[in-house]
Amino acid sequence: MSTQQYAKETFRDLLERFRQENELTDIRQPVDIRHIATLVDQAKTALMFHTVIGYDIPVVSGILRTRTRAIMSMGCETYGQIEAKLQHGIEHPIEPGYVETAPNKEVVQIDDAVDLFRLPIPMSSIYDGGPMITAGVVIAKDAEFGFNSGMYRFMVKETNLTGIDIVTPNNMRLYAQRAYEAGRPCPISISIGTHPFEIMGSGFRAPLGMDEMAIAGGIRGAAVELAMCETIDMPCIADAEIVLEAEILPTGWSHPEGRFGEFTRLMGGLHWNPLVRIKAVTMRKDAIYYALHMPWENTWLAAPTRYTALRRALKAAGVQVKDINVTLGGCGFWHAVISIKKQAGEGKNALLAALTAMDMKHVVIVDDDIDVFDATDVEWAIATRVQGDKDIVIIPGARAKPLDPSL
Known part of the structure; x- marks a missing residue:
């Protein structure tokens, strides 16, 4: 795909592209503004509400609510x-x-x-x-x-x-x-x-x-x-x-x-x-x-920013990374599973480096034979290769995101 293909694309061009790809549905009947969030939650596509009762301005929502539309919006073919x-x-x-x-x-x-x-x-x-x-x-x-x-x-x-x-x-x-x-x-x-x-x-x-x-x-x-x-x-x-x-x-x-x-x-x-x-x-x-409708419309483009920050932090620490998975279970913000080609001591170095990236909260470092995108594989590595008293590192008093509900 050409890097320049979407260089001049406007917001409205994007909406029209979604419309042509059946990723945007036009709702022309009157809609109560109180119902928009639920309708977006239930829809498979982004929604354009042309007639919002009591307002002169239409509303569009759900543009980035799926992995597919996030990929499309960035002019990409894969996540x-x-x-x-x-x-x-x-x-x-x-x-x-x-x-x-x-x-x-x-x-x-x-x-x-x-x-x-x-x-x-x-x-x-x-x-x-x-x-x-x-x-x-x-x-x-x-x-x-x-x-x-x-x-x-x-x-x-x-x-x-x-x-x-x-x-x-x-x-x-x-x-x-x-x-x-x-x-x-x-x-x-x-x-x-x-x-x-x-x-x-x-x-x-x-x-x-x-x-x-x-x-x-x-x-x-x-x-x-x-x-x-x-x-x-x-x-x-x-x-x-x-x-x-x-x-x-x-x-x-x-x-x-x-x-x-x-x-x-x-x-x-x-x-x-x-x-x-x-x-x-x-x-x-x-x-x-x-x-922009929470939570998923915030997640699909937030996670890649964490990938980039993690790679930069790990590169600065001299760690050879194979794969990174910023998990959706961690809201696309807080959890990462990282496989590395490690040498002696690099597991903990990788862990400490990764925790400096943005607001990362929990990080699991695994060997490069583990598929970070397979939860069963990751859990198996934890079950068979981890001794809690030696391999779990807790950093007290580090910066956290105030929106963390566990605080």
């Missing part, structure tokens, strides 16, 4: 190719380009005209604390570290006020913390309805100073086009359907947010987070709202 594409983006980033204007400038609502309740933001669970914006690619900037992009959740609180879930230690939290300590807001753009190339690039935890939109460009094979916002000195993704121009207010982590049906397939807890003021909403005249 393993997604990791290779991400690695290519990391090693060969392409800096974003800027355009004078964008389709999402066709409608501009500023200050008192902002009303987030006009957006058809469905709830993923009946127990959610409120409507959650789940598919926003956030761009922020720090005077010292430059641009940072990521995917964060925003709970709608008022017409122009949300929270932002940044309890997990990451670069966005650092930027917000630095702004808070300086007593100033942290401007951010929130681009909703973007291609999975940008979602995957922003979902990779890059080192400080590395622009995730450049990684997205490397994944895409062409520069991501950005446009400047109307009310803040910050770029947004030009192809996005809807853009929220916002500021993280210097309130500190002092306002409750949640609960939310998480990628863990469990309800998350109530967290304390900063407030976000939405200064402007810009969108296309015929904008489509993308609702």
